[in-house]
Amino acid sequence: MSPQRTSLSALLLALSLMGCGHSGLRPQPGINSALQRSADSRRWPSMGNRWLASIASRNGRERVELVDLRNGQPVPLPGINQADAQPISVSVSADGDRIALIRSRDGRTELTLYRRGVGILQRLPVEPAGVPREVSLDGTGRLLAVQVSRKGRWDVDLIRLP
Amino acid sequence: MAAGCSGRSQRAPGSFLADQQQEPALSGDGSKLALIVDQRGRPTVQLKDLRGGGRLPLRHLNRHQPHSSPSLSWNGRYLAVIIQRGNRRLVLIEDRLNGRAHPLRLPSGRNAVRLSLAPDARQLAVQTADRGRWQVELLDLSGLLEPDRPGGLRRTTPAEAQP
Numbered sequence: 001m002s003p004q005r006t007s008l009s010a011l012l013l014a015l016s017l018m019g020c021g022h023s024g025l026r027p028q029p030g031i032n033s034a035l036q037r038s039a040d041s042r043r044w045p046s047m048g049n050r051w052l053a054s055i056a057s058r059n060g061r062e063r064v065e066l067v068d069l070r071n072g073q074p075v076p077l078p079g080i081n082q083a084d085a086q087p088i089s090v091s092v093s094a095d096g097d098r099i100a101l102i103r104s105r106d107g108r109t110e111l112t113l114y115r116r117g118v119g120i121l122q123r124l125p126v127e128p129a130g131v132p133r134e135v136s137l138d139g140t141g142r143l144l145a146v147q148v149s150r151k152g153r154w155d156v157d158l159i160r161l162p
Numbered sequence: 163m164a165a166g167c168s169g170r171s172q173r174a175p176g177s178f179l180a181d182q183q184q185e186p187a188l189s190g191d192g193s194k195l196a197l198i199v200d201q202r203g204r205p206t207v208q209l210k211d212l213r214g215g216g217r218l219p220l221r222h223l224n225r226h227q228p229h230s231s232p233s234l235s236w237n238g239r240y241l242a243v244i245i246q247r248g249n250r251r252l253v254l255i256e257d258r259l260n261g262r263a264h265p266l267r268l269p270s271g272r273n274a275v276r277l278s279l280a281p282d283a284r285q286l287a288v289q290t291a292d293r294g295r296w297q298v299e300l301l302d303l304s305g306l307l308e309p310d311r312p313g314g315l316r317r318t319t320p321a322e323a324q325p
Contacts, residue, residue, distance in 0.1 A: 024303070024305035024306030025266050025268075025269065025286075025301050025302075025303065025305075025306060026269075026301065026302040026304075026305060027269045027270070027299065027300075027301060027302075028285075028300045028301065028302055031300050032299055032300055035297075035298055035300070036297060040295065041295045041296045041297075042289075042296055042297060042298045043275075043276070043289050043296040043298070044276065044289065045276065045277070045278045045287035045288070045289055045298045046278050046287075047278040047279060047280040047281070047285060047286075047287050048280070048281065049280055049281055049282050049284075052287055052298070052300070054287075054298055057296075069285070069300070094190055094236075094281040094282075133184075134184070134185060134186065135186075136186045136187045136188045137188065138188040138189065138190060138191065138192035139189075139190030139191060139192070139236055139281045139312075140190075140191070140192065142192070143188060143192040144188075145186035145187070145188050145195055146186065147183070147184055147185065147186055153182050154182040154183055154184050155182075155183060156183040156184075156186045156195070156197060157172065158172050158195075158212070159172075
């Protein structure tokens with residue numbers, strides 16, 4: 001094999017080992033290890049521009065968590081996680097200030113909005129009545145789309161928020 | 163503590179049609195809505211224009227069903243969705259500006275279960291299953307996609323990008 005061909009083969013091997021074989025998709029080992037270490041299980045990711053909201057499980061309990069992707073650390077969310085509530089679906093605004101949450105509590109499924117700046121969880125009415133299943137907040141946190149079960153069919157409602 | 167909150171509610175366009183609508187995903191600017199709609203038994207992603215009304219065309223997403231977990235960037239330039247190819251669940255990102263498709267196989271080799279695209283399209287979060295546990299992997303897309311920011315502004319101009 002010529003020296004040029006040997007060099008080319010070595011370069012291609014190095015590139016594939018670096019992950020360039022995935023069309024420009026690059027893993028982020030630092031933050032991924034931190035996410036893995038900090039929870040037994042993690043699901044329902046929702047991205048802001050430098051925020052990751054998700055439902056994280058520790059010791060059998062699931063909680064809504066918001067991670068600041070600049071340092072990989074979760075930020076406090078006082079009042080959003082309650083002992084008698086089970087989170088179902090979560091969505092965060094681009095700036096990480098608003099979190100829409102569907103949760104099950106006292107046998108009922110509720111649509112809620114959490115505003116981090118004031119630390120308050122507000123219940124949002126679903127009208128006509130239905131059971132919310134999945135939520136998406138737009139980047140500004142002022143428009144919400146929610147999948148709702150009504151009379152055996154799935155609808156999507158849009159809710160403008162003040 | 164939960165408190166009451168008033169908000170104006172309306173059905174998404176097409177809600178009164180026979181198709182059931184699931185897995186809503188808004189663009190960052192709230193102008194577009196991606197949904198999974200059952201088309202002849204095949205869950206298929208659709209994109210709706212919330213300002214002008216009507217359905218927006220998708221070039222690469224008429225096959226590889228079932229589709230799941232759509233996610234949009236700020237202006238809706240990029241639509242990421244999980245598709246089926248053979249026995250694999252892959253991520254496909256359609257660039258609606260230039261019509262390109264970016265099929266992605268995760269570096270971990272796992273199947274995608276759920277995903278979320280950052281509003282500026284710089285990162286993708288993917289939920290996967292690993293030995294019976296749900297995991298969330300973050301992927302850097304900055305080498306693959308141009309950013310999609312408010313106002314549609316690019317970070318660099320063509321003149322700046324030249325050597």
